Amino acid sequence: MEITRIAEGAKGFEKVFAFLRERLLAGSLKPGDRLVPERELALQLGVSRPAVREALRALTMLGIVEILDRVGTVVRRPDVSVLGDFFTFALAQQADLIDDVMEARIAIECQAVRLAATRASIADFERMQRALTTIAETIDDADAGGMADFEFHAAIVLAAHSETLSVLHGSMGALLTRSHRSRRELVQAFGTMKTYLIDDHRRIFDAIVARDPERADTTLRRHFAIGDEYRRQAVLGLAEPRKASGE
Amino acid sequence: MEITRIAEGAKGFEKVFAFLRERLLAGSLKPGDRLVPERELALQLGVSRPAVREALRALTMLGIVEILDRVGTVVRRPDVSVLGDFFTFALAQQADLIDDVMEARIAIECQAVRLAATRASIADFERMQRALTTIAETIDDADAGGMADFEFHAAIVLAAHSETLSVLHGSMGALLTRSHRSRRELVQAFGTMKTYLIDDHRRIFDAIVARDPERADTTLRRHFAIGDEYRRQAVLGLAEPRKASGE
DNA sequence: CCGTGCGTTCTGGTCTGACCAGTATGATGA
DNA sequence: TCATCATACTGGTCAGACCAGAACGCACGG
Numbered sequence: 001m002e003i004t005r006i007a008e009g010a011k012g013f014e015k016v017f018a019f020l021r022e023r024l025l026a027g028s029l030k031p032g033d034r035l036v037p038e039r040e041l042a043l044q045l046g047v048s049r050p051a052v053r054e055a056l057r058a059l060t061m062l063g064i065v066e067i068l069d070r071v072g073t074v075v076r077r078p079d080v081s082v083l084g085d086f087f088t089f090a091l092a093q094q095a096d097l098i099d100d101v102m103e104a105r106i107a108i109e110c111q112a113v114r115l116a117a118t119r120a121s122i123a124d125f126e127r128m129q130r131a132l133t134t135i136a137e138t139i140d141d142a143d144a145g146g147m148a149d150f151e152f153h154a155a156i157v158l159a160a161h162s163e164t165l166s167v168l169h170g171s172m173g174a175l176l177t178r179s180h181r182s183r184r185e186l187v188q189a190f191g192t193m194k195t196y197l198i199d200d201h202r203r204i205f206d207a208i209v210a211r212d213p214e215r216a217d218t219t220l221r222r223h224f225a226i227g228d229e230y231r232r233q234a235v236l237g238l239a240e241p242r243k244a245s246g247e
Numbered sequence: 248m249e250i251t252r253i254a255e256g257a258k259g260f261e262k263v264f265a266f267l268r269e270r271l272l273a274g275s276l277k278p279g280d281r282l283v284p285e286r287e288l289a290l291q292l293g294v295s296r297p298a299v300r301e302a303l304r305a306l307t308m309l310g311i312v313e314i315l316d317r318v319g320t321v322v323r324r325p326d327v328s329v330l331g332d333f334f335t336f337a338l339a340q341q342a343d344l345i346d347d348v349m350e351a352r353i354a355i356e357c358q359a360v361r362l363a364a365t366r367a368s369i370a371d372f373e374r375m376q377r378a379l380t381t382i383a384e385t386i387d388d389a390d391a392g393g394m395a396d397f398e399f400h401a402a403i404v405l406a407a408h409s410e411t412l413s414v415l416h417g418s419m420g421a422l423l424t425r426s427h428r429s430r431r432e433l434v435q436a437f438g439t440m441k442t443y444l445i446d447d448h449r450r451i452f453d454a455i456v457a458r459d460p461e462r463a464d465t466t467l468r469r470h471f472a473i474g475d476e477y478r479r480q481a482v483l484g485l486a487e488p489r490k491a492s493g494e
Numbered sequence: 495c496c497g498t499g500c501g502t503t504c505t506g507g508t509c510t511g512a513c514c515a516g517t518a519t520g521a522t523g524a
Numbered sequence: 525t526c527a528t529c530a531t532a533c534t535g536g537t538c539a540g541a542c543c544a545g546a547a548c549g550c551a552c553g554g
Contacts, residue, residue: 012509051507061309163341164347165350284506297537
């Protein structure tokens with residue numbers, strides 16, 4: 001059973017990457033395992049160490065392995081970070097994608113809220129309740145308020161108990177919060193905004209507690225629509241920047 | 248304006264990566280641009296070429312950059328492939344995530360179908376119509392049928408005209424189709440399955456054509472639910488593997 | 495004058511071998 | 525027996541070199 005059997009034709013990086021991919025996909029390399037040292041891997045595959053490092057770095061970027069300085073390389077369970085990086089770069093080059101991403105976020109959350117209405121545990125309820133309280137408390141603080149808002153929505157997704165949904169939502173949240181804070185400042189001016197923020201979230205929470213997926217979805221969807229409408233009016237109506245320090 | 252200003256403390260890979268990230272996020276490196284040669288980049292940043300290669304390889308994994316053999320490195324618009332790789336690895340190590348991913352797919356498609364009902368163009372209608380026809384034609388072929396099925400759903404997402412939704416859907420589709428084919432074979436046994444496949448998709452299409460987002464969503468959601476039910480029954484009822492050659 | 499062909503230059507791809515700096519482990523001493 | 529220290533081992537990096545193919549420009553032929 002030759003080790004170099006895999007990816008015979010390939011050279012260097014490709015060879016190492018293919019080798020490791022096989023092992024990872026086949027399951028012979030599981031999360032927590034420590035990889036063989038770079039030098040030995042290079043010997044086994046008949047490639048140079050730089051080639052091995054490239055492959056390891058590539059896997060690191062995919063979140064598959066983690067390189068521990070002066071310790072070794074270990075396989076880890078993939079997590080959000082990769083997607084976060086990806087979206088960060090992707091959106092940086094297409095800022096107009098933000099509305100696009102917002103739509104995806106709505107998609108995720110609406111599905112999540114349905115699942116949450118079915119699966120939410122006591123702990124989930126508590127987390128959401130806590131976020132609701134924070135929202136009410138920070139209603140006059142655009143910065144903390146935005147954070148609290150996001151916390152509540154994140155709590156919903158968590159309550160869905162879906163790893164994938166959490167991952168996707170998390171990766172989008174990272175950059176949406178950035179653009180959101182500025183937008184929220186605009187909207188803050190509206191007097192009705194406060195009751196909207198508090199009551200709307202409350203209604204969503206109630207629907208989840210009531211174990212009513214349909215109502216939860218509808219309410220959440222309307223919540224987004226109203227927020228959109230507020231922003232639209234804010235942009236059109238009072239485009240007066242009230243703060244000189246434009247971030 | 249020193250080039251090495253960025254990430255002064257960092258060394259090697261980190262330095263190069265930070266440098267390029269800054270350029271990419273700031274927009275001074277746009278899709279289509281050709282990066283400076285590896286050697287020159289190494290010189291500018293005062294690092295070795297292997298370090299540069301690692302950074303470039305990392306960006307390649309993120310889909311930000313494309314290394315063209317013996318030509319150069321160019322910035323490209325990020326696309327699906329990265330997420331596909333990620334999910335491939337992620338699911339290999341956690342097969343139980345498949346149901347999880349399925350939920351995410353439902354989330355994406357339900358949002359997409361709403362948007363599609365609003366934004367779908369003639370071309371989109373045609374694409375969906377074509378897929379519907381193919382579904383009907385390949386109704387007895389598990390393999391081609393699954394493909395056609397996926398085509399239709401993909402057409403819905405395309406009709407939403409949302410880059411992000413497309414990306415997410417595409418990345419999930421890559422691996423869902425794999426597990427789907429086998430599942431579809433199971434389900435194929437049911438006689439009512441054929442009408443379900445044809446009529447249900449037709450109904451979804453009709454709702455989109457009618458520009459009725461709500462109905463489209465509801466119909467699609469029910470479509471998934473029914474499919475789930477079929478699969479459940481198939482697994483429970485006739486768990487007899489009819490083919491010895493297990494792929 | 496224009497077009498084709500060839501050669502130089504430049505690109506990424508890779509390798510070799512070496513050094514550095516912490517870690518981990520074992521042997522050694524108290 | 526336990527604490528301490530030396531050494532082997534790890535990843536991180538560097539330097540310089542070679543290869544093969546692509547790109548470009550120049551010279552030659554039509």
